[in-house]
Amino acid sequence: MNVDSIMWVFWVTVTLVLIKILNKFSNGRCYTDNVMIGKVVIVTGANSGIGYATALELAKRGAKVILGCRDDKKGIEAVESIIKQTKNKNVKYIYLDLSSLSSVRKFVEEFKKSEFKLDVLVNNAGASGMGRSMTEDGMVKDMQVNHFGPFLLTLLLVPILKRSAPSRVIVVSSMLHRLGTIEGVNEEGRYGYFQTYCNSKLCNVLFANELARRLKGTGVVVNSLHPGQVNTSLYKTTLFEKLRCLVLYTFFKSPEEGAQTSLYLAVADECDQISGKYFVDCKESGMSWKAEDRYLAGELWSMSEKLVKVRPEEWI
Ligand SMILES: NC(=O)c1ccc[n+]([C@@H]2O[C@H](COP(=O)([O-])OP(=O)(O)OC[C@H]3O[C@@H](n4cnc5c(N)ncnc54)[C@H](OP(=O)(O)O)[C@@H]3O)[C@@H](O)[C@H]2O)c1
Structure with a gap:
């Protein structure tokens, strides 16, 4: 290696380290040290990534945390790991496959058998590129996992959330909601994986806004968020795996950093009073004009209900 090459490697390394440091300091953080003892929380997709980091921190703060995961082994391992790290034994796993309506209904039945209240529901689970086939419920799979499944889950939990008010619903969306549409979202083969993901994330924000309007005055608040670009398994691809590790580690947030906005919305006192808003880096932020469209939100609501x-007894 000649001197030029060594200098080149040196400056690239310095730049990457500086970017990482900059990211560390510019990330929004949840600074409140509120404890969650006596609170009951559900976190979906809590066996990995942002959901795991959210569940871990809420358990550290003393909450009873129910992990909704679609894989028994991963769910149980996550529970064991959280209990080991936090010494909080009130951490449970209930099977939840959001790509199946009957699984969503069973999850809620199971939850209601042991819990009488629910303070915070974190709709965190999400996926992309789950395959092109429709689910047995007749929905585009990624759409069902990211929006239709969480829609049903939330509706079924609304009575218990109302009973437990003040209570909170948190919907993990993405800045990619800006590229989404709701037109023909459940038409087989109409959109590729990326567009379907964007569509589902627009649905997340529209749903959160409409639910917030419908629950106004009940003490249940509903907000959505973008967690930032986070280094999680959501970006797993075999082709770019090696490059991914370096680039994502360097440029993206860690899952713990990516969980900060969900945590802020779950624990901060002031968030009891805010509803129908969209957050980035623990601060209220602007959402796309489509996400603000009440007509679209109503249209999506009717489509989702059907x-x-x-x-009828579950309508809200
Ligand atoms: N990472 C980012 O940069 C980023 C950016 C914007 C928004 N988000 C959003 O953040 C949320 C969390 O994603 P992440 O980045 O933490 O990714 P992740 O590590 O892949 O976590 C996603 C979680 O969702 C679960 N899940 C997938 N399909 C499911 C199903 N059918 N039923 C129940 N759970 C299911 C996964 O379970 P398995 O482990 O069994 O697959 C996993 O626990 C998602 O809503 C995502 O859209 C992420």
Whole structure:
């Protein structure tokens, strides 16, 4: 290696380290040290990434945390790991596959058998590129996992959230909601993986806004968020795996950093009073004009109610 090459490697390394340091200091953090003893929280998709980091921190703060995961082994391992690190034994796992409406209904039944209240629901689970086939419920799979499944889950939990008020619903969306549409979102083969993901994330914000309007005055607040670009398994691809590790570690947030906005919305006192807003880096932020469109939100609500077959007694 000649001197030029060594200098080149040196400056690239220095730049990457500086970017990482800059990221560390510019990330929004949840600074409140509120404890959560006596609170009951559900975190979906809590076996990895942002959901795991959220569940871990809420358990550290003393909450009873229920992890909704679609894999028994991963769910149980996550519970054991959280209990080991926090010494909080009130951490439980309940099977939840958001790509199945019957699984969502079973999860809620199971939850209600042991819990009488619910203070915070974190709709965190999300996926992309789950395959092109429709689910057995007749929905585009990524759409069902990211929006229709969480829609039904939340509706079924609304009575218990109302009973437990003040209570909170948190919907983990993405800045990619800006590229989404709701037109033909459940048409087989109409959109590729990336567009479907963006569509589902727009649905997350529209849903959160509409739910916030419908629950106004009940003491249940609903907000959505973008967690930042976070180094999680959401970005797993075999092709770019090695490059991914370096680039993501350097440029992206850690899952613990990515969990900060969810945590802020779950624990901060002031968030009891805020509803129908969108957050980035623990601060209220602007959402896309489509996400603010009440007409679209209403249209999505009706489509979702039909697709997940909400029963009249479950309407809100
Ligand atoms: N990472 C980012 O940069 C980023 C950016 C914007 C928004 N987000 C959002 O952040 C949320 C968390 O994602 P992440 O980045 O932490 O990714 P992740 O590590 O892949 O976590 C996603 C979680 O969702 C679960 N999940 C997937 N399909 C499911 C299903 N059918 N039923 C129940 N759970 C299911 C996964 O379970 P398995 O482990 O079994 O697959 C996993 O626990 C997602 O809503 C994502 O859209 C992430």
